[in-house]
Amino acid sequence: MMRSIYCALTIALLSGFAAQAQDVYVPYNRDVYHWIDRYQIKYGDQLPALHTAVRPFGRQQVAELAEISARNARTSADEFNTQYLLNDNWNYTNQDNNQSDRPVLKYLYQNKTDLYHYESNDFTLRVNPVLHLEFGHDNQSDGVRYVNTRGVQLEGSIDGRFGFYTFIGENQARFPSYVNDRIARDEAVPHEGFWKRFKEDGYDFLTARGYLNYALSKHVEIQLGHDRHFIGDGYRSLAYSDYAPPAFFLKLNTQVWKLHYMNLFQELISESNRSQGGDRLLPKKYMALHRLGLNVTDNLNIGVFEQVVFAREKGRFELQYLNPIIFYRAIEQAVGSEDNAMLGADFRWNIYNRVQLYGQLQLDEFKLNEVKSGNGWWANKQAGQIGAKYIDAFGLSNLDLQGEMNIIRPYTYQHRNTVTNYQHYRQPLAHPIGANLAEFIGIVHYQPIPRLMLTGKAIATRFGQDMVVDGDTLNYGGNVLLPYTTRVSNYGNEIGQGITTNQLHLDLTATYQFRHNLFVDLKGIIRKTDAQDNTLDKNTTYATFALRWNIPQRLHEF
Template sequence: MKRFVLFVFLFLYNLGYAQTISTYEKPPVFKDCDTMAVEQLKSCFNFTLNSFIYENFKVPQIVKDQSYNGDVQILFEVTNTGKFKIIYADAIYDELKTESKRVFDLLPEIAPATYNGNPTFTQYSLSIAIPLTQPVKEDSPSHLVLNDTQKDSLNATLSDELDKLESELKPYEDLEYASQLNIPFTHSYYARFDAEMNAIGTNSHTGAKPFIYSDVARYYDIKAEHKSLEKDTDTWLGRKTFNEHLVEIQGKDYWFTVDPILDLQLGKDTSSDIGSTWNNTRGIFLQAGIGKRFNFTTSVYESQGRFADYFNAYAESLRAFGPDPAIIPGRGIAKGFKENAYDYPVAEAYLSYTPADFLNVQFGHGKNFIGDGYRSLLQSDVASPYPFLKLNTTFWKIKYTSTWMWLKDVRPEVVVDKAFLTKYMANHYLSWNVNKRLNIGLFESVIWEDSNGRGFDVNYLNPIIFFRAIEFQTGQGAGNAILGLSSKYKWNNKVNLYGQFILDEFSLSDVTGGNKSWKNKFGFQVGAKYFNAFKVDNLLLQAEYNQVRPYTYSHNTQTLNYAHFNQPMAHLWGANFREFVLIGRYNYKRWFGDAKMIIGQRGLDYNTDDDSFSYGGDIYRNYNDRQADTGIIIGQGNKTNSFMAELQAGYVLNPTTNLKIFTNILYRDYNPDAVNATTVRNGTLWFNLGIRTDLFNWYNDF
């Protein structure tokens, strides 16, 4: 196989330079050949080289003992300074390859080849016959007679193109930090520059995430932060482990980095009988830039894992059509793996192009988030990745984001020919900095499917239009439109207030009637962030309240609900809930700590044979299955109170790749009024420790 690869390489190389060979002026010249005519130089070079090898090559004893007959294949180069350099050697015995390198190291420097009068490198292939055969000159000094394995084996390839590419390489200058790539979105990492992005008077727009490096660079120097955290190490392994990307390449108009992805965890769910919990993720993460305006990245994950019982039960409740037992929340479909474990591969990638300073276009497979809080009622990143096209337009005090998404309904009842049903989602988000303190955001979204064979409806391609009007024009049952409002007020440079309001359906007469109609489908969020709390640098405290009324995000055409891969596209809990979230985050140099507490109340369905009503929490239920038209309240149905607290602490091994070691402990108390097959009381204490390349948010608070 190696010889085949070598043959193909040489064949393509020589084919590509056929024209060059005919035009170069002079091959390399040994000292003993420099008085000969030009037309004799090639023969003299061949004979001198082969003679040197014959005189100096010592066949290893192990080769002699085996009475071996064969050859050593050599690909070598004479550099533009006249030095011999082996590029590739192939032989059955490693001792032959070692001896070949020793002999080539003995060769003297010679006059290099010239092309158009300038020194250049040449590459040759050579076959050394074993046993050795002495080269023989013919009568004509311009001709060299070689043995059968040597004849025509020296093929010169002349070009300085690869040399030029090599000479253009330079030390990597951390170009990612000024690029149009997204900063991988995790709440804990974004907390590092949240205060600077939200200072009074900044014209930043923090509602649409993930952020682009070049946007954040205006307010916070991530590169300088990482440099300040560098460890003093002189070894390659030390630099790659603690400070740098594994691979860093930069040329004249391009750059790229390559890193391994790890998420290795070991833990214990004290309420479970299945032994330890664990996760084993390996992958690769590539970032690249071509020119100044085009970037792309890809991350590929191969994962197996077994989680706490409540997490496994939720994953299996999301199960898609087909033989696979679960969907890992936020990741994707999982196959069964060994005993009580899952195998769940994931791939994400996108292209980012900035044709003008005011416009960035992204096309890829991933997630998006809208909001300033821990949760989002407009669009969150709790669902599995999906294909998307996104336009970010920034001018004056406005940022306008248009996103088109291709989603999947994976329930068995909508599968056709074993293929998941495709539906489409489009949204607009306009962020306006009204003044130095106040930001207002307007949001609209619509979901539709391929009804009447319309596919991706071009009516929704217009990035500047009101979706509700289009929905009306294309048929009132043809789509599901949602409206939203966000706001943020900078109380001072330490305190930010933020909020969201989501409106799925609204009836003024029912609101003023005071009868708590099911039609009043809306929700809201209010929150506050306290930066450098209590004069402690890098301490962030956050409090947030969310509530969503029953039947919000659902539809009478179930495929038009606000969901993807059996997971909500907004809040993790769907609808019919209220929730209070308290978060603290702290970092000191490479050390970090996070604390989170969530208190919530939800209204679930009873899921029993004698009660088939929808109580408004499951957004995959048809809202026409509701149990009443009026008297609709949050928490109706199987009222479930929940409490969750989580502590995490760790150390960032490599700030450049966000590789960290960590340990965390989670306590969860889940207490429904009625227990059934799908809703059980659960008290969980889950310990974990591990090492992770932190590139996305894990949500385990369902």
């Protein structure tokens, strides 16, 4: 794998004469990306080059979208949001209003965005602190629940050809009870890699992300780093989500005409440091994924994608999967069909600059005769999503609604073992619950004044939990960590089988932005879990207060 990466980087360096100015990416923050989605729906037909199903987005394209929004903003909230996006991407636009009136100690906060910045013809640098202090109370736990994160974020460019980004944060946390239950089950802290115990019921972990990207030509870029990715326009992704921890990757982005083609090669970890019993080299696995998106019209985008997860002896990469334009299933069959190949499709359709319809279809296994028979064959492993976003709903400015339905059949994403199933560091790579579920999501965003955002979420999920009988786990197809060889039945499988559980997760959050990227959150969460096995019932209320600086909310919505 490393030899192949070195070859790719050598090609990049030798192609320098053709390179164009290169930008870094807007860090994936769901609150900020809601604004980007909002203005893409309203004005995206003027910027069809922004393919929204592959996230994060480049800063230059977001700056271009913000410039369009600046010319059309009609409310004070939209003017504020647009100015935020312009200021946050100031080195890619000349329309920002980012000059600071009162720098600190002459060199700090010379603009409104960055603690320190430097800009010349050859080099740009942005340095910002990272802070997340959150305190709350959970009715199922004793003592204060908290998150304490301190860190730094750096980004910039060199010679207009290289872009670089680094985020590092040191964390200590005491999570609410329902998160602790998940940690105990999977031996992994959600969204994180290596972790250790902190005091009695706390956790200590380091978060690190970083990448280097380079323009091979006007239309092709290469990116090497350690980060998360997200495929799709929904709140959930059934293809590849940002739930699992960052992973090492090599990515190629090609954008020409109406096409966007993304190739992603990743090195994943099949176990966690806790599941393997302390300090030791963890087993590696790999994933290759590509997606081809086409702008059929300025407001309609369709995409097809496929991915394959695999492992080889001594951690070797299967070189045949480096072919960026091959059909992975053909390779998977040719080498012996031991790997986990999947394929799917997605779409996004903006209607009258007010409504967006979107969806995904994921096929883990598909046999038409078995699907038509309706007998619940175990390998009918498919997932589907349909959703809609409604901007300025019912004529009320800055009221945005989103509704989404996700259905995932049992045993989807499972495979023979942990080195071929669809997970990284014992955490799902798609839906955070896993599979064997039907889910309905409703989200309301309302911005009554420029600096205040009110967000309400209702997530209703019906899923099946596994049973434990005499110490043995009966696999009903929901936990992606289990091998499908332990399935309970070949036929008669249906969504919600096992211990049928109905769960309602309600979240109401008020966020106030005091200054650029400095947020205060007041959050209330109510969770009601009603299972056939009464011992698994759990009703949770959780209230928190948080101060965030250059970091998104930490969400646990599973």
